[in-house]
Amino acid sequence: xxxxxxxxxxxxxxxxxxxxxxxxxxxxxxxxxxxxxxxxxxxxxxxxxxxxxxxxxxxxxxxxxxxxxxxxxxxxx
Amino acid sequence: xxxxxxxxxxxxxxxxxxxxxxxxxxxxxxxxxxxxxxxxxxxxxxxxxxxxxxxxxxxxxxxxxxxxxxxxx
Amino acid sequence: xxxxxxxxxxxxxxxxxxxxxxxxxxxxxxxxxxxxxxxxxxxxxxxxxxxxxxxxxxxxxxxxxxxxxxxxxxxxxxxxxxxxxxxxxxxxxxxxxxxxxxxxxxxxxxxxxxxxxxxxxxxxxxxxxxxxxxxxxxxxxxxxxxxxxxxxxxxxxxxxxxxxxxxxxxxxxxxxxxxxxxxxxxxxxxxxxxxxxxxxxxxxxxxxxxxxxxxxxxxxxxxxxxxxxxxxxxxxxxxxxxxxxxxxxxxxxxxxxxx
Numbered sequence: 001x002x003x004x005x006x007x008x009x010x011x012x013x014x015x016x017x018x019x020x021x022x023x024x025x026x027x028x029x030x031x032x033x034x035x036x037x038x039x040x041x042x043x044x045x046x047x048x049x050x051x052x053x054x055x056x057x058x059x060x061x062x063x064x065x066x067x068x069x070x071x072x073x074x075x076x077x
Numbered sequence: 078x079x080x081x082x083x084x085x086x087x088x089x090x091x092x093x094x095x096x097x098x099x100x101x102x103x104x105x106x107x108x109x110x111x112x113x114x115x116x117x118x119x120x121x122x123x124x125x126x127x128x129x130x131x132x133x134x135x136x137x138x139x140x141x142x143x144x145x146x147x148x149x150x
Numbered sequence: 151x152x153x154x155x156x157x158x159x160x161x162x163x164x165x166x167x168x169x170x171x172x173x174x175x176x177x178x179x180x181x182x183x184x185x186x187x188x189x190x191x192x193x194x195x196x197x198x199x200x201x202x203x204x205x206x207x208x209x210x211x212x213x214x215x216x217x218x219x220x221x222x223x224x225x226x227x228x229x230x231x232x233x234x235x236x237x238x239x240x241x242x243x244x245x246x247x248x249x250x251x252x253x254x255x256x257x258x259x260x261x262x263x264x265x266x267x268x269x270x271x272x273x274x275x276x277x278x279x280x281x282x283x284x285x286x287x288x289x290x291x292x293x294x295x296x297x298x299x300x301x302x303x304x305x306x307x308x309x310x311x312x313x314x315x316x317x318x319x320x321x322x323x324x325x326x327x328x329x330x331x332x333x334x335x336x337x338x339x340x341x342x343x344x345x346x347x348x349x350x351x352x353x354x355x356x357x358x359x360x361x362x363x364x365x366x367x368x369x370x371x372x373x374x375x376x377x378x379x380x381x382x383x384x385x386x387x388x389x390x391x392x393x394x395x396x397x398x399x400x401x402x403x404x405x406x407x408x409x
Contacts, residue, residue: 105321
């Protein structure tokens with residue numbers, strides 16, 4: 001069986017691309033809800049800031065796992 | 078306007094500072110403890126991949142703890 | 151199939167890192183980038199000197215532009231990030247912002263079409279200046295050991311957590327900050343130039359094929375190249391602003407008092 005077409009390169013980048021979809025949507029949801037709640041009730045903005053930072057950190061951690069593993073794992077195309 | 082509608086507390090960190098700090102602490106925690114976990118894996122001869130995975134989890138947990146202590150109220 | 155089209159058209163496809171190194175102008179020391187940086191410095195000196203030659207209370211147009219840039223940096227960047235002591239640094243932030251905007255915009259000016267910031271050396275120098283600046287400010291205000299203690303050790307946590315947390319703090323404060331500052335600017339400029347190369351040269355590659363339908367899609371490639379050039383303007387301004395704001399923020403945290 002002969003090879004008709006070949007894709008070469010590092011498969012880690014495909015893994016990172018797939019891993020960045022979820023956290024991208026997640027961070028957008030977190031910030032969107034903070035903006036909406038601050039618009040509905042501005043006095044709660046200071047109180048909600050703690051939860052904003054915590055939510056952003058938790059969601060972003062997953063994206064950064066993907067980034068670090070894309071460089072740290074050995075490449076085998 | 079006579080009164081400031083959203084008075085900022087004088088010591089509150091600015092939003093760009095918070096965002097940069099969060100990403101920076103997370104990246105630093107994952108990289109440092111992932112690297113230490115990988116070293117431990119080579120030193121003790123653990124199965125492939127466990128050291129770096131636990132190292133990254135511990136590092137991420139430590140980084141989130143640090144973020145909440147520094148930037149939360 | 152793309153290889154056969156390449157041989158027919160003689161175009162540099164696919165774009166590679168070698169495309170970022172234009173031929174030298176005079177020996178290995180004067181390249182296109184050297185001339186571009188000299189040009190940016192000359193433009194800045196001429197602009198600010200001419201607009202402040204005889205400043206009036208009711209400003210002329212060029213003086214108004216220079217005043218607006220300086221006012222933006224002093225009020226919304228220096229005062230907000232560093233407090234009142236930050237006004238001392240507002241001139242440096244203004245010049246830094248103008249220089250980065252000018253060198254970023256060279257990426258879409260015709261004849262110059264590449265930004266010096268897409269070579270990692272130039273952002274490294276700018277970030278190194280910031281690094282030395284905020285460390286020396288912190289050490290001069292607090293003393294060396296007190297500054298280290300302030301930035302590495304967090305009060306009010308149980309002592310076993312310190313073993314977990316101090317390496318993270320060290321990496322974040324002393325290695326992550328300058329490195330991400332340089333790499334953020336470099337990566338944005340590099341990626342922007344690469345996108346423009348892909349769409350423009352790819353348009354010509356599609357135009358050189360035999361099939362009429364493939365030649366029709368080259369129109370969309372050129373339209374995308376034009377849209378991406380407009381997007382480059384936005385990215386250039388935004389990246390310069392983010393660089394300056396983070397510089398001011400790092401200096402502000404070095405100057406901050408203890409909790």
